[in-house]
Amino acid sequence: MGIPDAPEMLDLGDREDVTDVYARHGWGDGLPLVAPTPERVEAMLAAVPNLDPGETLAVLPPRNGAATVRTVAVNAVLAGCEPRQFAVLVAATRALGDPALNLRGVNATTHPVAPLLLVHGLAATEGGFASGTGALGPGNRANATTGRALRLLLLHVAGATPGPGDASTQGGPAKYSYCAAENVAESPWGGYAASRGVMTTSAVTLHCGEAPHNVHDMENATPGRILDKVASAMTSLAQNNACISQGEYFVLLCPEHAATIAEAGWSRDDVSRYLFHRARVPMRTLREHFDSVAWEPWMHALTDDDLAPMTGAAEHIRVVVVGGPGKHSSVVPSWGMTASVTVPVPDAPVSELPGSGVPGADAVGSR
Amino acid sequence: MKIYTPCGAVAGEVGPTASAQHHMATGEPLRIGVLDNGKPNARAVMVHLAEALAARTGARLALVTDKGPGANAATPCRDEVIERLRQDVDLVLVGSAD
Numbered sequence: 001m002g003i004p005d006a007p008e009m010l011d012l013g014d015r016e017d018v019t020d021v022y023a024r025h026g027w028g029d030g031l032p033l034v035a036p037t038p039e040r041v042e043a044m045l046a047a048v049p050n051l052d053p054g055e056t057l058a059v060l061p062p063r064n065g066a067a068t069v070r071t072v073a074v075n076a077v078l079a080g081c082e083p084r085q086f087a088v089l090v091a092a093t094r095a096l097g098d099p100a101l102n103l104r105g106v107n108a109t110t111h112p113v114a115p116l117l118l119v120h121g122l123a124a125t126e127g128g129f130a131s132g133t134g135a136l137g138p139g140n141r142a143n144a145t146t147g148r149a150l151r152l153l154l155l156h157v158a159g160a161t162p163g164p165g166d167a168s169t170q171g172g173p174a175k176y177s178y179c180a181a182e183n184v185a186e187s188p189w190g191g192y193a194a195s196r197g198v199m200t201t202s203a204v205t206l207h208c209g210e211a212p213h214n215v216h217d218m219e220n221a222t223p224g225r226i227l228d229k230v231a232s233a234m235t236s237l238a239q240n241n242a243c244i245s246q247g248e249y250f251v252l253l254c255p256e257h258a259a260t261i262a263e264a265g266w267s268r269d270d271v272s273r274y275l276f277h278r279a280r281v282p283m284r285t286l287r288e289h290f291d292s293v294a295w296e297p298w299m300h301a302l303t304d305d306d307l308a309p310m311t312g313a314a315e316h317i318r319v320v321v322v323g324g325p326g327k328h329s330s331v332v333p334s335w336g337m338t339a340s341v342t343v344p345v346p347d348a349p350v351s352e353l354p355g356s357g358v359p360g361a362d363a364v365g366s367r
Numbered sequence: 368m369k370i371y372t373p374c375g376a377v378a379g380e381v382g383p384t385a386s387a388q389h390h391m392a393t394g395e396p397l398r399i400g401v402l403d404n405g406k407p408n409a410r411a412v413m414v415h416l417a418e419a420l421a422a423r424t425g426a427r428l429a430l431v432t433d434k435g436p437g438a439n440a441a442t443p444c445r446d447e448v449i450e451r452l453r454q455d456v457d458l459v460l461v462g463s464a465d
Contacts, residue, residue: 008371008372009369009370009371009372010369010370010371010372011368011369012368012369012370013368014368018370022373025372027372027373027374035368035370036370036371036373037368037369037370037371038369038371041371056378059378063374063377064377064378064379065374065375065376065377065378066375066376066377066378067375068375068376070375071373071374071375074371074372074373074375075373078373102441102442102443104443105441105442105443109441110464110465152373156373156374156375157373157374157375159374167464169465291407294439294441335441336441337439337441337442
């Protein structure tokens, strides 16, 4: 893009701590940081030998900072990433720059939105990402630090600092780190990225959404009963999708719920279609609760007695398997005016799995 | 020990537009624009601010516009609106929050 890669250097005294020095400049996320020495940054860059360190992966608003490969490496070091996670962060940075994601809006809004980073395929295995028990929680370095590095990029390069660059009224814990791997080994429907047409062996998805809404179901053995509970989590009037109408949902099914549903013969698309028809509220209720809406014309045309879907199409309801044993799934409603993006991880070869055949060179916006 | 700073370069240039520089250099009244971002009462608040600013500085309120067809508070302004603002005003008040 012709933008100079010019990260400046600082002198860190023998008795100075990088976290303190950074804090004086208004940098960091409040947690201890790893000093980004040239040696550490070079080690990170060595993980992507085919990329030019000066290449701009994305320009990130509102600051319009140039996220070069080197600048991304600096923030990866700061977050505590290992080099084996760096390619995932590079791919996620590219996804941040996709216009469909609407990063300017994501960073500007008063809503507590954060980008959920999902890692698919070999990059998850080789990077040490957790996909099983507690995948969305603490305890795994790859998940914790890569999610954190993405947030540091938003703080530093995008300028999404609370107040001038991020207007979120309350913020949210997902803004520290929000990353998990897909549990493809226990997905009865294969990998999510392939379902989006990204046929590389490794990929990442960014979905800008709320923190997960829990779905507890230990009682039911039929898809409809389980998914009715999912639908109930999707119909909260307190989420942005209620006043937007075209926002996405990520339904993160635990392996046991997914297995029960698939054993009954349901496909991934069947799940989306069922939820599209079941996650509805009376239009009268929506009209009673919202004065300011971003509804599409078809929604305005509904009568008060119609049941309004929470999103415009079944395909806006994305189904991914995440987690370990137990019967808790979750719903991640989007901020609303954003679309998820799935991109290949650099250097990931085109999959030789049966059924692939679509080169994975391009990002796939959700719509 | 040397360490990197984390922010990197800013893409593009930041500063007054050519028309704003012209008005500042010639002493002609600067032109204020209001870009209504669609939030409740945003237009009323910003027009009031623009008029107060004009009264204090000698500038004038030259344009009040929304973001263009189909755009709302959460989506980008249409290119044609940006171009009109670029042509017709020197300073833009760009929106309010909730």
